[in-house]
Amino acid sequence: MSEPRLLIRDLAQLATPAAGDAPLRGASLGAVEVIEDAYVLCAGEEIEAVGRMRDLGPLDGNVVELDGRGRCAIPGLVDCHTHPAFGGDRVEEFSLRAGGASYEELHAAGGGIRSTVRATRAAGEDGLRTAVERHRSWMLRQGTTTFEGKSGYGLDRDTELASLRAVRDAGGVPTWLGAHAVPPEFEGDADAYLDFALAEVLPEAAEIAEAADVFLERGAFDAAQARRYLEACRAAGLALRLHGDQFTEQGAIPLAIELGARSVDHLEATGEDGVRALAASDVVGVVLPASALFLGRPMPPARTLVDAGAAIALATDFNPGSSFCESLPICCSLAATQLKLSPAEALSACTVNAAHVLGRADSLGRLAPGYRADVVLLDAPDWRYLAYHLGGRIVDEVVLAGASELR
């Protein structure tokens, strides 16, 4: 007997972004197709068909049915920028900052990325695996069926590799963020740290990770250092990402374009020239509104980027210091209220375009035949509640590769 197929039936609505061989941009970003009174038919791990209930013919064989009444289906969400491999938390620093503490006070209280590096190194491989699994389960409850996960809180050989393995083994897409910060043992000598990282960590990191990432910013790595790091990583077979223009413009966009990076992420500080350059390129701009909210920073110019023709993606930046938020639905609300993206643009940005950033747009990010059967069922009469219902328990059930994972 053949394996049963899964029929999600009588959905109030089904919403799926447009198809595209390249990341969606311009009007196509908001061109979400909506089917009322819809079904999704899954066979094994893939979608076999979607359509209107009235067009659904008789189904032969063993079919398991899932009642979609009063609910809407969207593709499983793709979070293309997270930092899930860390020990400890930063709640003390968060609380001090909320009460108006200065940077000096935060530093005196042991805050900042270095506190997370200490806790991450202390967690050990088992501790990191447990942490990443927990964070993955949090993401799944919010509808994220695919997550990218960066290393970058180890900054030594063993902890960086353990972080990448933990992400990979939790089903995530690992990115080696070897150039996140200069660790204390290389204080004041970023180049010496990069010598170490590229010689001692990259060879094995390149076996586990799919991409490399660098934090190009004052106080972290400059453009020359970022170039050296990324060129070495590219030579080792990794795709390239950049954290750029978060606080200041340090040349991230031109460098990303020159090196053929998949994305440049943050962009809160991007000015007109950067917008124009990104719009004329194939690099995806990843916007992270929860991070801007968390830090009380200006929002990235997402509307301007889209209107200029740039391809953008939307991600959480989940991490303990500047975005303790794993919820893409909240990011969709922030996209609508703070970035002036329509719910349709926000949906495309955290599904199909995010899948492009991860090199998986052939199988993820849409509800269409041949795509992986990752389906989020929303407790809502209209799929746009994804952005409209801020903070509600909008994600009602998640189907992951054809199996109901969560209700």
Add this chain to the structure above:
Amino acid sequence: MSEPRLLIRDLAQLATPAAGDAPLRGASLGAVEVIEDAYVLCAGEEIEAVGRMRDLGPLDGNVVELDGRGRCAIPGLVDCHTHPAFGGDRVEEFSLRAGGASYEELHAAGGGIRSTVRATRAAGEDGLRTAVERHRSWMLRQGTTTFEGKSGYGLDRDTELASLRAVRDAGGVPTWLGAHAVPPEFEGDADAYLDFALAEVLPEAAEIAEAADVFLERGAFDAAQARRYLEACRAAGLALRLHGDQFTEQGAIPLAIELGARSVDHLEATGEDGVRALAASDVVGVVLPASALFLGRPMPPARTLVDAGAAIALATDFNPGSSFCESLPICCSLAATQLKLSPAEALSACTVNAAHVLGRADSLGRLAPGYRADVVLLDAPDWRYLAYHLGGRIVDEVVLAGASELR
């Protein structure tokens, strides 16, 4: 045999705001008491004792135990400003606004409060009861154990009274917002509408509601109309609230002080004189950061108010048009990141101070003997994750009047 007592044991932490005969202000707002390795003992609907596990003696009689390991307890949250009695939604308007639509386009699309008035009148009493019950269940999942609920989308006699009954019968605290807007049948003549409302609706509304509320703003009701409405409501035995300083200052704070109102709510537009006046008064300032976020408006000057000595409360403003957000935990995150309140100040503002606004501070808003046994169990190692973990499923379980309602 006596009814079993409920022992919530081995809590990682218990956090409870300071006691106060009056709303907490100044330093006392942030004076949250934290007990590590704690218990809460409930007898019937009340808390009998709280303390450290090591100080817990043997318990006689029938005791049901709830395992608090890895979790933190805070008081049930009190939402003192919501609009849960409505039909329909405003997702179309939200989506158009997100995409940059002008007010004219929104109006042409049938948006605005009038669309909700139409849908609310059409819902009928059963429809309103269903809606309020649904919204109450959403709030409970986010840790809200007491909610205030306003009428104000009916604006005719039957729908206003049905709204108040629906709130009351769902266990909420009803507020008659008879002066929310001028309904279409009185277009352009707010005074004639108030003549009607005070003559035809107030007498029965005063039998159901505990307070009256008015929207004092350009395009709604002016200060003279608000005074007339509130004085009549006060004479009918209702406590007084005001929506004030949301877009412009129209004298809400002086009027609230003069009439002895319990609160003035919104305050996004409050200037220095208003801050000073409110700080010198007994009126509570209710801040609604989700509403400011939803509308992309400036945040209310909560930090300035607290530093000036004003008593503030924190609420969701849950409603379909300007804050489709029932989550007080999200409001706590917004309070910390946007209003610069510490997690402790945010907690006091949506528990004990909100209970003061509702006239229930003798029994709600604290974890202490004699208070109602409303307890929220957070999935967190530190209670401040309430504000820190933005959008996570932080509320793990809710105990309502001594009974576990939700896990």
